[in-house]
Amino acid sequence: MGQGHSDERVARNVSTEKLSHELALRFAKKCFTPLEITHFKDVFRSLADEQDGMQYWKEETLCRFLVIPDALGPGPLIYQMATYLGAFPFPSLAPSILTIEAMLKVVVIMTERYGTVLKRGRADRNKLLFRSLAVFDRRMSSVYEKPSQELLESVRDEKLEKVDTSDAVLEEARSQAAGEEPHTATGFAIDKPSNDEDEEEDDDELALAALDSLDAIEVFKYDQRADTKIHHAQIPVDNFRRLLMLLLVIAPLDSQESLSKHAERLTPKRIESLRQVADSILWSFTPEQNAGIFYQSFNRIIPATLPYMFDGLNPLFEHFLFSKNIDLSKRKRSSAPAQMTSPAIPQVPDAPLERLLPREGDILNLDILSQLSFFIKGTNLFRRLRPLYLGGDAGFSLGSIEQKVFNWRAPSIFLVSGTRLPPTPKGTRERSFADTLPPTRFPSGPMGNNTNGKVIFGAYIDVPWAHTYKEAIGGSEMLLFQLSPLHDVFRASTLSKDYLTFTKTGVGLGCPPPRSKNISGLSSHTALGPVSLMLDSSLEFGVFTHDSTGGGSFHPSATRSSDWQDRFEIDSLEIWGCGGDEEAERQRAAWAFEEREAEARRSVKMGKDIEADRALLEMAGLVGGHGNSGGSMG
Secondary structure (H helix, E strand, O other): OHHHHHHHHHHHHHHHHHHHHHHHHHHHHHHOOHHHHHHHHHHHHHHOEEEOOEEEEOHHHHHHHHOOOOOOOOHHHHHHHHHHHOOOOOHHHOOOOEOHHHHHHHHHHHOOOHHHOOOOOOOOOHHHHHHHHOEOOOOOOOHHHOOOOHHHHOOOOOOOOOOOHHHHHHOOOOOOOOOOOOOOOOOOHHHOOOOOOOOOOOOOHHHHHHHHHOOOHHHHHHHHOOOOOHHHOEEEHHHHHHHHHHHHHHOOOOOOOOHHHHHOOOOHHHHHHHHHHHHHHHHHHOOOOOOEEEHHHHHHHHHHHOOOHHHHHHHHHHHHHOOOOOOHHHHHHOOOOOOOOOOOOOOOOOOOOOOOOOOOOOOOOHHHHHHHHOOOOHHHOOOOEEEEEEHHHHOOOHHHHHHHHOOOOOOEEEEEEEEEOOOOOOHHHHHHHHHOOOOOOOOOOOOOOOOOOEEEEEEEEOOOOOOOOOOOEOOOOOEEEEEEOOOEEEEEOOOOOOOEEEEOOEEEEOOOOOOOOOOOOOOOOOOOOOEEEEEEOOOOEEEEEEOOOOOOOEOOOOOOOOOEEEEEEEEEEEEEEEOOHHHHHHHHHHHHHHHHHHHHHHOOOOOOOHHHHHHHHHHOOOOOOOOOOOOOOO
8 A cells, every 4th residue: 555655656746747847848938039048058058067967057157147246145045046946836846956947947937927828827926936035944044054065965876867948949849758757856954844734725826827727736736735834934034135135236237237237336335235225125024023034024015015126136037048159140151050169157248337327316326226116117217317406415495496396397206314303302493393293193113223213205206396385286106105214115095185295384295285374273283194294394304104094195004004203304305307318308498498588577678767667666565665565445
């Protein structure tokens, strides 16, 4: 009877190996062009190591090819992700050896090209990426403690059949030998399942779609029983911080742009700035409460506040589809295979790195820009922002904002930084500001890893700025956000449309327009929205309010259920225009028109009878020192 169970187990293993191979063939045929497959084959083979007839990539090879910066140290984590994704859609085969088939699946998933094959698969790959990042050891082991050669040593004495996925694409997929028992890679000890038999299985929709396309759902469900439950998994905090720093660096990357150019900017000062931004994001996952990042918070926070965080992985792994070793001009002149050069690391052609920002501000730098791209599409930010108003240059006044910003006829980014005020006001200015606010207030918000009291808030303004005398302006694409000390995003609500107000009393986001005059019996305090940001008329102080019950122009936090209010003294204020040369030209034309109108008003000439003209102006009360307020009609 034991022999029967053993045979059944071998049969299942053969099935998973065959299905994994068939899925790789489908990926190769339907997710890439023949030219891309040619480049992929050359990149892989020119750098692969070989052992017992099997070609594979080591951790060092993968990191060198992708030019992962050593200064940030995410190399082992990227390798861990690849060895998990290479086993897709069977998690029990992970960590896999990075053969050509495994690397093909890694590239398909990282570049999100699987949609042509996995019709049911969601574009969202967050769950699969979480699995690839997580560890299951109760001691929260770090990938930096694992020897990179451990997996290869486990198969040193076993003969593995060499599989060439790319040749199967260009020719015929070779058939597998019937009854041949394939190898199943041995995983690390921490990846072995614990006693989770009594828990409900959590299916991976992307993997289910893959197996559904192969009519093999039952095999997948059996394999899932050997997979450790996702709710027992955690991403170690240090691992996640290293990944966040890398994602910030690669956020502006193009598919044919070498990461080495961006890595050259990693000075000690830049690395410290990256760490500060990464910590602001990291602390939104409340790591002070847990030793790692659980899937529940990962799955809740990423879609709500970081929907584009992993977008930089797409162009990074598309580098596999561009080989510098292939001379296409020779292939056109001859039907013989192109000659390959020395197997050095292929590099994309060097080109001058276009500036991502025309200049840096006191708040907005390259790292804050990348942080913004985690929830605002990078195509609207990188090489598309122009400084409209910088408080340090133009002066802190509402008039300066009006002069610099009002003629920009496109969306803009509003940023304000400051230092949190103490609970009890100190000094006359702080007390005067506190007296304008409602007397009851929420406690201050969490400070995360920040000990200096610095805060950064901002908004994405989807309409041109204007004076708001009776009604607020703004649309449904408006965003209110916090960048430091914790990362959070508050999306526009339809319950109220008090998105942006600009009046002589200050700037309000989520605040109702101020009343023209006080009404007897009503409070004279500034009206603050449930989720709002308000700056006073002197641009000296600001207050951010978060009422978790909502009901205002912006939805409350999707990641925090607490109430808080941060009152702060403004340090810097900036407004950046989102647009290109066309928007800038329209702004210049508007400025030129206003200048011509002002000049025309200044050049108005009086009549020849100056005394008569002056008498007329005096009668109207426009000149003269008589203290008259105008004539009487009585």
